[in-house]
Amino acid sequence: MALNGDEEDFEWEPPSEAEMKVIQARRERQDKISKLMGDYLLKGYKMLGECCDLCGTILLQDKQQKNYCVSCQELDSDIDKDNPALNAQAALSQVRERQLAAQSPPPPHAPQLNGGASSSQSGGTVPQPRPEHCEGAAAGGRALLPPPVAPTPAAPAAATTLAPSRPPVSPQSSTLRPVLQEAEEAVLTKLRWATTQLQSSASLETSIQLCSLITSCASSLRSLKELSQ
């Protein structure tokens, strides 16, 4: 619509698929923000004439004169989800990108979400680049071709987000042992701790929870033993 004549300077092309998704996601986020702000206004909040410094959303003020930014404090941040330090999903995708980029052993690190008491999947696989919703993965996925995948069962889809990712089954078992030993030690420590807690606990609920913790520690140990064999 601009009436400038320098159209030849900018070759406008329609946005690509991924960019469309980003635009769509941004639009949905803006709609969500508007809806939340409308609800707060109906609750009696005041709409100020200022914008948030971080995200540019209009600020609200409650009856106690406290300023409130809907997008920063309530919605998941748009950019934080790409930050590996804050988001496990982003960390996982970063790990996968590194594995794709260099065919070297991946860092033996998995973000432990449940304090080491989570059950792990025994399927060792080469993690494939899955369509992620963050830009980093999309950019990474576009840049490289995936390596030929070993014919192993497909990586578990959702459970992997909670489970620590397993290192690939590759002829590098020398690096595997110390990792497994560390894991075993961690689980045994937790088991010991749970046992002492169970001996001293007085409430029923706590005892039940400690017993389930012990059960899951035992099953983790079992899978670790299977892996090392």
Add this chain to the structure above:
Amino acid sequence: MLSVKHLHLKHALQTVCTLEAVILRSFGPEGGQVLFTRDTGQAMLSCSGTQILKALRLEHPLARMVVECVWKHSAVTGDGSKTFVLLLASILRLIHAAASKAPGVSQWSTEAAEAATARHLADKLLAFAMTELDDLICVSVAPHGFCVSSEDFTTKTQLPSCPNGFCVQALLSSFFHTRLDYVHCDFLSGLACELLGHWKFQNDTLSFALQFLNDNFPALHTQVSGFPVSSSHVIEGQVIHRDFATPCLQVNNQPVKAVVVTEYLQPKLLRRGDMLDLGCGGRVTGEKSIIPFSAWTERSLESVIATLQSLGVSVLLCAVKQSAAALALAAQAEMCLVECVSEEELSLFVRLSGVAPISDCWMIQPENVATLTFCKPIQLGAHRYVHVAFCDSEERVGVKPCSLVICGSGEVQTEQYASAFQDAIRMLFTTWEPTRMTETTALKKPVQSHQCTSLNAHNLTEDTVCRSSDVYVLKPGCVIPAGGTFEFLLHHALLQHGRSCSASNYTNTGVGVSQILADALLTVPRQIYSHNLKSFLQTQTRVTSFTSNQPHHFMLLKNARGTTEDPEKGDEPSKLFTLDSGLESVSCKHQLLLAVLQCLTSLLRVNAVVRTHTALHSASHTHAKMSEESADDETED
């Protein structure tokens, strides 16, 4: 140092979308009501868009500007405040999308370029609406409507000449249904029709009566709380919302004479700032005291009362509070005195009785004396008021002045019913207002051939020269079925217009304005039928089938008659009307579109906010710390 903050298109978009989110759940026939509670514990239920928006606490200048526009629009047409916000939000979204997609505006563009594009689009939209929209509506939408007869205000079942259901009461009933609850809409619309029937001057048009009612509505209604709504009624004459200050001895309905007094009967002894010069005037008594002065004032009061008595006056309506001596003397003379009557009520009284108010108490003429049929106290709810009735006069033949008593269960509810009544009158006034030929429509006719304004470029079989003498004017009283019919018809017409424009020529500017307007209009029926998508599709199909069946009917009729009016295919409504569909006014919708586009252009012209420390407009702004100005655009296209 004044702080300047720059606003961008996204701020406007976010503000308007937030306001849309606020009113969205109350929109439509299935919309809910908002419960407001004050810190005092007072609660109010409302689904009026203006009330909801005005109750929000907004300090953002753009939001306040939008709410002000909504309020002003609603003050003129009485309806459509939620539709206003909905349309504004959807047009703004489409403009935002168009501005960011436009060639030359890629991801490296500055926000200023985007804002400039948006502003340009908004200006084009407004120009289009001012010049071509009314023609489009007259040609493509109005033929499917129906002109409601303004002659009869009886209920819908009793009207033989007019097809069942299409009269003023049906229009009012659908209005009250959207504004208040379903239970009382028929009763209230009947009441309104009764009121209008009494007030319609026989030789004048309905719009004159409606304007009179609109201007004097505060004086013509009384709110009584504590009674059910069905106790509302119309009473004869005027109710003055004051009680008698002296005992009223009249018990029978006898004709009385009344005067209107705007000044003090007894000259005030001393007012603030007055200086009384004692002992001057040639008296040689040597005594300086205030007693002669007060004696003089009492004597003048006695003479005034004596004059009034000689004229046979027994009712005094005063605009100010009279002194105790005046009250005592009036009571002694058996005259009823009403004090502190409001200016509106006094002016209405003066207008209806045809007398002039007394401005100088020493010059009371017979022209100042009005004859009333009766003047007695009336008990309405918890208050006692003065009830007067006027004698028939030659000026108002066939008109029986009457006023409305509106009852409600609580004060807040009664006030809502009263404001709904006033908005209904405004809506009717907008519907029946004779269409004004604006300057733009008058000027554009000679240059028609040069512009792409040919609406029926493909349909018109004859020369466009004879069209230049035609005037497309919407007939007063045109209504259309409610539920999105207007929007569907106009959407269809705009798409056709857009296609014919781009096919025929030159001003193909990428995203056509008619396309934007057409897309934006569809959000209204989408929201109406948001609970029931099937009805949306059914209505759309039904309306589109009508437009495709009768493309040339209008043109053929016009050629046959050779007239310049907008024909209605006889007196029968088109088959678009179903018996249970509500009615809405076409001119209200037209005004709404114009108002939305004007608000949009002024919204997009703002691009800086300057905080000042002093009040700029103390009358209109409560928070006087902020002001807005539109700064010039820094980058040119």
